[in-house]
Amino acid sequence: MAKLLGAVVIGAVPSAATERAAREAGADHIIRYGKDDVVEQVRRLAGGVGVGVVYDGVGRATFEASLASLRPRGLLVLFGQLSGPVPPFDPQRLTIFRPPPSPRRRSYPPKSPTASPSPSVRMIAGVSTGFCGGPR
Template identity: 65%
Template sequence: MRAVRMVEHGGPEVLRYEEVADPAVGPHDLLVDVTACGVNFIDTYQRSGQYPVSLPCVPGSEGAGTVTEVGSAVTGFEVGDRVAWPQVPGSYAERVALPAERAVRLPAELDSTTAAAAMLQGLTAHYLVTSTHPVGPGTVALVHAAAGGMGLLLTQWITARGGTVVGTVSTPEKERLARQAGAAEIIRYTERDIVEGVRAATEGSGVHVVYDGVGRDTFEASLSCLRPRGTLALFGAASGPVPPFDPQRLNSAGSLFLTRPTLAHHLADRAELEWRTGELFEAITRQRLRIRIGESYRLSEAARAHEDLEGRRTTGKLLLHP
């Protein structure tokens, strides 16, 4: 089969589209023909070596497709089932063997391409608004990169739960997308200071929570935008890791909370995976949550997808199609 493989860390050029051996299917596995797989910032971190992974490897960790083989010990799945998965290494490939416990069957109303686009970002948005800082009526949240794949999902989900979103974007086009998703206020950070914009939007109070997937470039502003006892949920580092800082600052700024959550710790067991995906799929099929696919690429174009993502030339979700 064909897959994207890397044998060294580096820039997008280390992603090689080549022939590899078919994956081995164990007794607890499913073999799936991949319809689409998602491209995420964590893939670029692993490619660059910021998050070290064992080499050589096939990158990618989410996707959707059709089951073509069922392991001898697997129950509950059949050949022909349409499934999706989060956090399964090796997803940039034509076929993936994955543990059955990491797969979820898709409802008839949900197409495989949309499911592939929704898994990591949709489940991340779910735990951020339900578990990291539960959003409800009256919650005011700052969402960085509000027109990106994560930003659009967070904005929609916060708004659906009764919260108010102040979003940051870089261009008028991205502002339009964020407002369509439900953002009440937008700050174009290329034209206005973020802290000044947030203070103006909240009459000087600041926000209850900042959802920050950018990291180094926004961290200082994120802290300064919080009201006393506010929460900074630092769930990514698209601009690079945050330098060390003195925790005493959380005290002096108003007894702030800082957390660095990750999806793996919010899919602790099968029950939690089914709960989160169930609510995600229901939100999509009932059109409370719209998945915007920004760009689709051939699997052989993985390097270009990484270049576009890191260059912040995209909105919405990026997908690879074998």
């Protein structure tokens, strides 16, 4: 679905078998977690800033890397627990992903009212309208 909306898809997989499946599903880039440094590779592919959204169906084994791969204001969607549930964590940890404060900016600048919707918002809209093969 993300590919239909023009997203670059980075797949993180544990093995060669799942790498083949991810490529057949349309992933543009593949990272082998447990072998490659996921965060380093994602940030390299995303121009050093991280990605806008991570969909993580693995859970415990990939949670930290998924969280660290996000850009500021990024969205992490946990939809599975293949490797086990993510243990509770202190939500204050999320503040480390904010840009450093400057004398003029104490928080994120507001989004422009004319800014286009994020890829995740466009994908959700596409699924809900049936554009991406979701329920009609």
